[in-house]
Amino acid sequence: MADEKMPSAMIAWMSGKGWGAHHDQWHFERRWDFWHALAAQPGHDPDIDHIIADAVSKGWTRSSLQEGSPGNGEDFLFMHRAMFQLLNDNFPQHMHFLRGWHSPPQDPSDPEDPAPDAFNSNMKNAIKKIEANAPTLADDNAYGLFIETNWKPTPNDPLARNPDPETGIHNYAHNRWSDQDSPVNLGDPRVNIFNARFWKLHGWIDYQWWRFRRAKGFDDSAANYQSKLRFYVQMMNQDAHHEHFAEVIMELAPQKTRNVFAFDVFP
Numbered sequence: 310m311a312d313e314k315m316p317s318a319m320i321a322w323m324s325g326k327g328w329g330a331h332h333d334q335w336h337f338e339r340r341w342d343f344w345h346a347l348a349a350q351p352g353h354d355p356d357i358d359h360i361i362a363d364a365v366s367k368g369w370t371r372s373s374l375q376e377g378s379p380g381n382g383e384d385f386l387f388m389h390r391a392m393f394q395l396l397n398d399n400f401p402q403h404m405h406f407l408r409g410w411h412s413p414p415q416d417p418s419d420p421e422d423p424a425p426d427a428f429n430s431n432m433k434n435a436i437k438k439i440e441a442n443a444p445t446l447a448d449d450n451a452y453g454l455f456i457e458t459n460w461k462p463t464p465n466d467p468l469a470r471n472p473d474p475e476t477g478i479h480n481y482a483h484n485r486w487s488d489q490d491s492p493v494n495l496g497d498p499r500v501n502i503f504n505a506r507f508w509k510l511h512g513w514i515d516y517q518w519w520r521f522r523r524a525k526g527f528d529d530s531a532a533n534y535q536s537k538l539r540f541y542v543q544m545m546n547q548d549a550h551h552e553h554f555a556e557v558i559m560e561l562a563p564q565k566t567r568n569v570f571a572f573d574v575f576p
């Protein structure tokens with residue numbers, strides 16, 4: 310089934326805020342070491358060089374918070390929650406597009422979310438753990454890292470992975486439903502925010518995070534929670550000053566999308 314797009318008014322609004330480019334930059338800068346380590350390997354996929362050259366040409370730099378390192382987990386959760394908040398505020402009539410999966414569909418022949426192969430058994434366990442009442446994870450950061458990524462870089466090895474095989478359902482799901490031929494390829498951060506399935510996935514994550522915080526007794530009125538959320542809401546609410554790549558790719562030139570999650574491996 311072809312990917313469903315978000316309502317056009319929402320796509321136009323997100324494009325106006327430059328969210329496609331921002332989302333791409335946010336993820337790339339946090340995978341800076343990862344991409345450069347892959348590019349250093351002999352015989353690597355030439356797409357990797359294109360991804361790096363593209364980023365460097367835009368002046369993007371390395372983030373001190375690399376994906377999978379401490380601090381990145383809660384960043385990931387807050388940034389996406391800020392996007393939900395802004396879309397909910399601006400598009401109350403489209404609230405159901407932001408609802409999220411009840412649970413990620415695991416059946417490859419699911420009519421709405423078909424997938425090419427059987428659901429990974431470690432990822433099945435990850436879903437069980439996440440949906441359990443109080444997952445045995447310490448805090449927002451540990452929770453975010455568990456959901457986001459299997460990467461756990463060390464100073465010597467940017468490609469080191471988390472020994473816990475149940476980490477990274479987020480990256481797994483992006484890769485599972487990526488479609489190189491889709492103009493809103495779930496694997497391509499430049500355009501995947503215009504894909505309805507992106508919000509189903511992140512809606513599930515955001516809801517589970519909310520449940521986690523409640524089970525832990527964390528207080529959403531706490532100053533550190535509020536200031537982090539406000540930081541991201543303000544960042545994401547600025548109007549874009551740069552080129553709207555998303556509009557270009559959606560409406561003018563059918564450029565090839567890419568799957569940045571294709572290099573993830575799940576045990």
Ligand SMILES: [Cu+2]
Nearest residue numbers: 479483510511
């Ligand atoms: Cu995502």
